Amino acid sequence: MTIERIHSTDRMSRIVKHNGTVYLCGQTAGQAEWDIAEQTRQCLSKIEGLLDEAGSSKAALLSVTIYIRDMKDFAAMNAVWDAWVADLPKPARACVEARMARAEILVEMSVTAAVED
Numbered sequence: 001m002t003i004e005r006i007h008s009t010d011r012m013s014r015i016v017k018h019n020g021t022v023y024l025c026g027q028t029a030g031q032a033e034w035d036i037a038e039q040t041r042q043c044l045s046k047i048e049g050l051l052d053e054a055g056s057s058k059a060a061l062l063s064v065t066i067y068i069r070d071m072k073d074f075a076a077m078n079a080v081w082d083a084w085v086a087d088l089p090k091p092a093r094a095c096v097e098a099r100m101a102r103a104e105i106l107v108e109m110s111v112t113a114a115v116e117d
Contacts (some may be wrong), residue, residue: 006054015054021062022054022113030105036073039106040080047111058084060114061091067098067108077107 007014016023027050029042044058051057068077074095085091091113100108 015050017054017115020115022051022056022060022111022115024050024054024111024113026067026108026110028100028105028108030100030102032104034106036068036076036106037080040077043107043109044080044084047109051111051113054113055115056113057116058113059088060116061085061088061111062114063092063112064094065110066093066095067100067110068095069098069100069106071097073106 002018004017005013005015006017012025014025024047027043027046029039029046031039031042034042048058051060066077066081068074077095098108100106
């Protein structure tokens, strides 16, 4: 069994690759001055960079779990998400309201994708 862990710390790895699958740790963009739309854009940009580093891309997304601090932001987050996946095969997705680790975090995304050949 080969498991590759990239950008590991004592607590976690930012990227884990196993059997042609890429797992990303939760991505956030918690700047207090950013609204949900900007935080969503920043999360998606970070996800694209990590997927590229792992030999994948947003076109190979399998599953995304989105955590938002307040469901009142659901429509604004979805507007950014919908534009990001507009021309892509759609991954499985869940979105839940959650208490975040820090008050300034409005959205967090956890991603699973296939490694591209």
